Amino acid sequence: MKALMWTNPRQMGMTELETPLPREGEVRIRVRSVGICGSDLEGYLGHNSLRTPPLLMGHEISGVVEALGDSCKRLHEGDRVVVNPLISCGTCLSCIRGRSNLCVNRQIVGIHRPGGYAEYVTVPESCVYPIPDRLSFRSASLTEPLACALRAARRAFDSHSVPGVVVIGTGALGVLAAYVSRILGASKVILLDRNEKRIDNMKKLGFDHVIQAGSGDAVAQIRDAAGPRGVDIVIDAAGFQPTRELAVGILNAGGTVMNIGLGIDGTELPVNHLIRQEIEVKGSFCYTVQDFTDALELLSLEKIHERGWSRTEALEQGGECFASLTDGLVGESKIFLEP
Ligand SMILES: [Zn+2]
Ligand SMILES: [Zn+2]
Missing domain, CATH: 3.90.180.10 (Medium-chain alcohol dehydrogenases, catalytic domain)
Structure with missing residues (x-):
């Protein structure tokens, strides 16, 4: 073969x-x-x-x-x-x-x-x-990457209802996490990436808030897009020092960072800020059989394509x-x- x-x-x-x-x-x-x-x-x-x-x-x-x-x-x-x-x-x-x-x-x-x-x-x-x-x-x-994204989003949504969500990175996991966040009831989904073609694609798919990373003040643009309810969940599908810093810095008090991007391992984070703001830092790995079969159901119903x-x-x-x-x-x- x-x-x-x-x-x-x-x-x-x-x-x-x-x-x-x-x-x-x-x-x-x-x-x-x-x-x-x-x-x-x-x-x-x-x-x-x-x-x-x-x-x-x-x-x-x-x-x-x-x-x-x-x-x-x-x-x-x-x-x-x-x-x-x-x-x-x-x-x-x-x-x-x-x-x-x-x-x-x-x-x-x-x-x-x-x-x-x-x-x-x-x-x-x-x-x-x-x-x-x-x-x-x-x-x-x-099904497999969607199962990963579904598990991660679910674990982040555990602590929130109708949250404002930021997804960093529009590789496949980021795109799928954005779709799942919509399905799970996000009030807003804001996407952040560098790749202009990918940004363009996401806008064409109906995501209204797609921000170019590294262009001017991305943080101000995220705050602007998030509005008064702010950001309750950041799903970091990149996983580098600047993206992890951004995630922790942009969240509301009580917010959740969901890490799925394996960009680098060791990262410096302002832990005192996490303490005083009760910010949760979570990770998510692969999926259970239930995540997998739920992902297959979402694709079968054409909720995601x-x-x-x-x-x-x-x-x-x-x-x-x-x-x-x-x-x-x-x-x-x-x-x-x-x-
Ligand atoms: Zn995979
Ligand atoms: Zn075992």
């Missing part, structure tokens, strides 16, 4: 691999759409400690069930499906407490086992969900896509590859 293999930092190319056989309890899926994730880009650059080359990445996968291993009972050949790439053990402390996303034994398709940048992928049948006929493979492959902020390329173009995405040259927030 054809596969797009990551072989070294900044090196990725097509190769020929043996088509995998499904083992007991596994199914083989003919991949129809696979999204390029920001975490794959970090991996590609060699910045992600979990990913070591050579590796077949790709965890935002939809396709058609093509072969079934022994003891598979639920799915059939020809089923249109999406893959939940996070495989949890079900028995560790986190799993028992309902936080399967934090499973200590977790395995992620495309990190710990071969992923979907290929014609075929094999995964446990238990991680595979049928999709409705009306849902395109492209939309379905948004990929049109106007994404594009699709052949798998063979993947190497070039990774290069231009990491160079910041892409105006779309998401690229889907089709093997």
